[in-house]
Amino acid sequence: MREEPRLRVAAFRPDDERLAAAVELLESLGADPVPDPMLAVEPTEAVPRTDADYVVLTSKTGVELAAEADWHPGTATVCAIGDATAAALREAGYAVDVVPEEFSSAGLVDALDGDVDGARVEVARSDHGSAVLTDGLDAAGAYVHETVLYRLVRPADSGESAELAADGELDAALFTSSLTVEHFLAAADERGVREAAIEGLSDATVGAIGEPTRETAEEHGIAVTVVPDRADFETLACEVVEAAAPTHRD
Structure with a gap:
């Protein structure tokens, strides 16, 4: 056959x-x-801010780079955009407070909408992150700061x-x-x-x-x-x- x-x-x-x-x-x-x-990942050597009310990590790579830099979120609410990022955070010893039902920028904005008005939100990710996340958080009333942890190249x-x-x-x-x-x-x-x-x-x-x-x-x-x-x-x-x-x- x-x-x-x-x-x-x-x-x-x-x-x-x-x-x-x-x-x-x-x-x-x-x-x-x-x-x-x-x-391919090119680290920038930047580190997420430590004075935010909320910190958003969007990838396993970002988590690993933050952990390697010995970053600590302080009292911030730690948000992961999906299960893989959340698992990486927990493996690195971080608590995870928010994981949206929909694993996307829009899903995270929906999950935080109503909670971040007037809050300082740190978004730590690659140089190709979606504007849907930062624009959505801004529209929800947050003071958004973005830290580019790494560049994505071909x-x-x-x-x-x-x-x-x-x-x-x-x-x-x-x-x-x-x-x-x-x-x-x-x-x-x-x-x-x-x-x-x-x-x-x-x-x-x-x-x-x-x-x-x-x-x-x-x-x-x-x-x-x-x-x-x-x-x-x-x-x-x-x-x-x-x-x-x-x-x-x-």
């Missing part, structure tokens, strides 16, 4: 334990991972997935932020395959981790197939592989 070919699925996570976990997950789902990091050797897409050899792609979309297209452009890669993705199953990522992809002509209700990588990967598999078997 002829063995069915395995789905080729691109994952764009940073080249650390997150990419290793993505590869392991995709293999467990019966897919062939295409690990193609579209983000690795020089990224782009294998763009070439596979351009050749019609990529079955699915997992975009985990607007920046991964932009860096994928920049890598494709650099390799001279931008339009072909976009066309190739039209025949693939494309997943976006949330609405902002979907909007960015579609603004650039990439049709998105899957946006999971829960904004985490495991859910995204499982739903994309499930959606891709029936088409792949035909």
